[in-house]
Amino acid sequence: MATHTDDSTTQKGGNGFRYSLFLFVGVCIASVGMIAWNYTQQLRQSGLETDLATLSADVEKLQNDDEIKLYTKLSANKAIIDKYKRLSKIDTFIQSLSLLSRTYDISLSGFSYSNGKLHVSALAKNDGMDFLTSNTGRYKLASQKIAKMIDGVRADKRQIFQLSFIESFVGQESISFSIELNLK
Amino acid sequence: MKNYYYSIAENSQNIKTLKEQIASKQADHDRLAKIKSDLESGTAKNDFKPYLIDFSDSTFLDYFYKYVQARSNSMSIESLTLNAGTVNEFGLHEGSLNLAMNFQNEASMIEMIKYIVYNTDYNFFIHDFSYPYGQTSGPIKVSIPIKVLYK
Numbered sequence: 326m327a328t329h330t331d332d333s334t335t336q337k338g339g340n341g342f343r344y345s346l347f348l349f350v351g352v353c354i355a356s357v358g359m360i361a362w363n364y365t366q367q368l369r370q371s372g373l374e375t376d377l378a379t380l381s382a383d384v385e386k387l388q389n390d391d392e393i394k395l396y397t398k399l400s401a402n403k404a405i406i407d408k409y410k411r412l413s414k415i416d417t418f419i420q421s422l423s424l425l426s427r428t429y430d431i432s433l434s435g436f437s438y439s440n441g442k443l444h445v446s447a448l449a450k451n452d453g454m455d456f457l458t459s460n461t462g463r464y465k466l467a468s469q470k471i472a473k474m475i476d477g478v479r480a481d482k483r484q485i486f487q488l489s490f491i492e493s494f495v496g497q498e499s500i501s502f503s504i505e506l507n508l509k
Numbered sequence: 510m511k512n513y514y515y516s517i518a519e520n521s522q523n524i525k526t527l528k529e530q531i532a533s534k535q536a537d538h539d540r541l542a543k544i545k546s547d548l549e550s551g552t553a554k555n556d557f558k559p560y561l562i563d564f565s566d567s568t569f570l571d572y573f574y575k576y577v578q579a580r581s582n583s584m585s586i587e588s589l590t591l592n593a594g595t596v597n598e599f600g601l602h603e604g605s606l607n608l609a610m611n612f613q614n615e616a617s618m619i620e621m622i623k624y625i626v627y628n629t630d631y632n633f634f635i636h637d638f639s640y641p642y643g644q645t646s647g648p649i650k651v652s653i654p655i656k657v658l659y660k
């Protein structure tokens with residue numbers, strides 16, 4: 326009985342030693358693994374830092390390129406530059422004015438344009454006492470010509486200008502007035 | 510052991526952050542590289558060209574006088590004044606030219622205005638202009654103030 330207990334104790338002691346040994350070996354392997362992993366990660370981190378530094382230097386070089394800087398400015402202000410171009414189409418404004426004059430039989434004079442605002446003097450004359458000519462449908466009375474022009478320009482969606490409120494009309498047979506047109 | 514664990518955790522976080530930073534920088538780099546490529550050979554080249562000019566007296570002199578002298582029967586230059594200007598609110602130089610001219614008629618004046626505004630070599634703009642519209646069918650004397658945008 327006592328021998329059996331001794332054997333059992335010796336066996337338990339042997340198992341404990343083996344467990345401890347396994348544990349020790351396990352801890353050693355884990356430690357070596359962690360050291361190796363840590364080392365690998367540090368190498369990787371260092372590699373990424375180098376990549377980032379190289380890329381940052383390339384980006385900075387591109388950002389400092391004169392043409393790219395200019396392009397960036399232009400892109401940021403594209404709307405303003407497009408407006409600059411639109412405001413410069415003097416030939417189109419003159420054409421538009423001539424069309425308006427022909428369409429409504431109103432004489433226009435004195436083209437004065439500044440930053441999208443166009444001022445002209447206008448004169449409409451009575452062509453007779455009838456309200457309409459029978460065959461053309463054009464108005465004969467100066468006041469009718471002007472009223473038709475005002476309504477027509479304001480209603481025309483293709484019109485490049487917006488007609489401002491007209492504050493005064495001078496005369497009756499011949500009516501003179503000023504027109505202010507604002508580029509839409 | 511404990512220190513290694515913390516070190517690994519910290520390294521993992523650093524690697525993640527670095528990867529994000531690299532991805533962001535790479536995107537910036539690709540965008541800028543595309544712009545550069547477009548400016549050198551692509552679609553943006555022609556739009557961009559007029560901004561790269563220098564404000565050169567000889568260039569502008571040649572540009573206007575050559576055109577007008579070829580049409581001397583319908584137009585003539587009285588004077589051309591140049592001002593290099595300063596940098597405007599959006600970071601470009603805004604120079605100014607003033608062209609005092611005589612035209613045989615309105616048609617020749619409009620021809621000159623088109624030559625100024627619709628050219629592809631310079632950014633010329635006319636934002637102020639007056640002339641005796643409808644008051645003459647003969648010669649017209651006008652002053653054409655021109656804005657120039659450049660680098």
